[in-house]
Amino acid sequence: MKIKIINLLIVLLMSNLGYAQTIGDYLEEIEENNIQLKAAREKKKQGNLEARTGIYPKPLSVNYGYFPDNNTVVDEKQTFNVTQSFYMPGVYKKMKNVAETQGDVATLDYETERKKVLYEAQKVMIRLVFKNKMIQRLQKRLNFAEQRRNALKKQVEAGDANALELNKAKFHLLRMSKQLSEQKRSWEKLMEQLNKLNGGEELEFENPEYPVFANISRDSLLDEKKDALPSIKKASKMREQSESVVELQRSMNFPELKFGYGSETVGNSSFKGMLVGISIPLWSNKNKVKAAKAQSQYAELEYKNRLLNLRSETEKQYKSYLSLKENLEEYKETLENTNNIELLKKSLKLGKISIIDYYREVQYYYSIYNEYLELEREYYLALARMYQYRL
Numbered sequence: 001m002k003i004k005i006i007n008l009l010i011v012l013l014m015s016n017l018g019y020a021q022t023i024g025d026y027l028e029e030i031e032e033n034n035i036q037l038k039a040a041r042e043k044k045k046q047g048n049l050e051a052r053t054g055i056y057p058k059p060l061s062v063n064y065g066y067f068p069d070n071n072t073v074v075d076e077k078q079t080f081n082v083t084q085s086f087y088m089p090g091v092y093k094k095m096k097n098v099a100e101t102q103g104d105v106a107t108l109d110y111e112t113e114r115k116k117v118l119y120e121a122q123k124v125m126i127r128l129v130f131k132n133k134m135i136q137r138l139q140k141r142l143n144f145a146e147q148r149r150n151a152l153k154k155q156v157e158a159g160d161a162n163a164l165e166l167n168k169a170k171f172h173l174l175r176m177s178k179q180l181s182e183q184k185r186s187w188e189k190l191m192e193q194l195n196k197l198n199g200g201e202e203l204e205f206e207n208p209e210y211p212v213f214a215n216i217s218r219d220s221l222l223d224e225k226k227d228a229l230p231s232i233k234k235a236s237k238m239r240e241q242s243e244s245v246v247e248l249q250r251s252m253n254f255p256e257l258k259f260g261y262g263s264e265t266v267g268n269s270s271f272k273g274m275l276v277g278i279s280i281p282l283w284s285n286k287n288k289v290k291a292a293k294a295q296s297q298y299a300e301l302e303y304k305n306r307l308l309n310l311r312s313e314t315e316k317q318y319k320s321y322l323s324l325k326e327n328l329e330e331y332k333e334t335l336e337n338t339n340n341i342e343l344l345k346k347s348l349k350l351g352k353i354s355i356i357d358y359y360r361e362v363q364y365y366y367s368i369y370n371e372y373l374e375l376e377r378e379y380y381l382a383l384a385r386m387y388q389y390r391l
Contacts, residue, residue, distance in 0.1 A: 033199035047106025055095040075267030083260030094248040101241035111230040130377035131187040138180040145173040165355040242296035
């Protein structure tokens with residue numbers, strides 16, 4: 001009874017405080033609703049089923065013949081045959097090996113598509129977080145600009161300020177209002193993109209924070225990517241499959257066996273017995289083993305090439321991440337140690353700077369802070385790109 005009461009209190013508390021969804025929660029919803037991924041899941045099923053076709057014995061062959069009498073044979077003749085063809089026993093095992101790797105490739109193709117869609121959604125949400133931060137900041141600036149304009153109006157009426165200073169305050173207010181409107185329109189466009197990725201269903205994106213990424217060393221990052229990236233795993237599977245195909249094509253050069261039952265009836269005479277045959281592939285499989293070997297060599301080289309590209313790409317991504325991280329920390333430290341707006345207010349109040357200089361310096365500070373927010377956005381976009389394989 002006590003446990004039920006505690007659980008009820010937790011539910012009520014969560015409903016009152018509100019449950020803050022993370023970007024990971026939104027990605028799960030998008031994975032479920034995205035139309036492109038729904039189609040990809042069906043394609044994966046198709047690929048897995050197609051991979052398992054053609055790995056069983058050939059269709060049963062049934063023949064019936066009816067031959068009426070003629071000038072030499074006075075009785076009608078009827079024949080009936082049932083035959084089944086079989087490859088040599090080891091062939092079916094090799095077919096199964098090829099089918100299994102082909103099914104794995106279909107699954108990896110889906111994983112590639114899934115990570116691509118979720119990465120696009122994650123980038124949109126990172127940009128939305130940035131837009132939310134900009135909108136919140138601009139709203140504060142707009143409110144402050146309105147306060148300054150109203151204060152200058154009173155000063156002009158009291159004769160403590162002139163019209164030029166008031167006009168400067170009005171222009172500054174207009175600029176803040178324009179920037180806020182632009183950011184809101186940009187936010188709406190990003191939400192349209194996000195809803196489209198969510199299968200057209202409206203997503204309640206309630207101002208979450210940037211995603212949290214667990215940083216790892218450069219060497220560990222490369223090892224993780226090798227083990228997790230679908231493109232690398234697919235290249236490895238294609239290499240494995242090509243080796244199985246070589247073995248399969250070799251085994252296909254063995255004779256094909258046929259077993260069956262046959263009967264022949266002529267008048268009152270009847271003949272019945274077993275049928276045995278053999279099919280020798282003299283020319284039908286010519287050059288197929290050579291072609292399979294060439295494909296195997298190509299798959300091996302493609303795998304090695306993908307590893308080289310991965311190493312180079314990971315190196316570039318990590319260097320970009322470190323550079324952005326360093327710049328972001330410098331911006332953050334500088335902004336935390338300075339409070340230019342308050343200093344400017346005091347200087348203006350003490351008459352050390354004019355109202356024109358005040359607004360010029362305020363605008364410069366706003367520009368620097370915007371650069372900081374933009375750098376923060378690029379930093380998280382770089383992290384999302386580097387850790388895309390984790391999605």
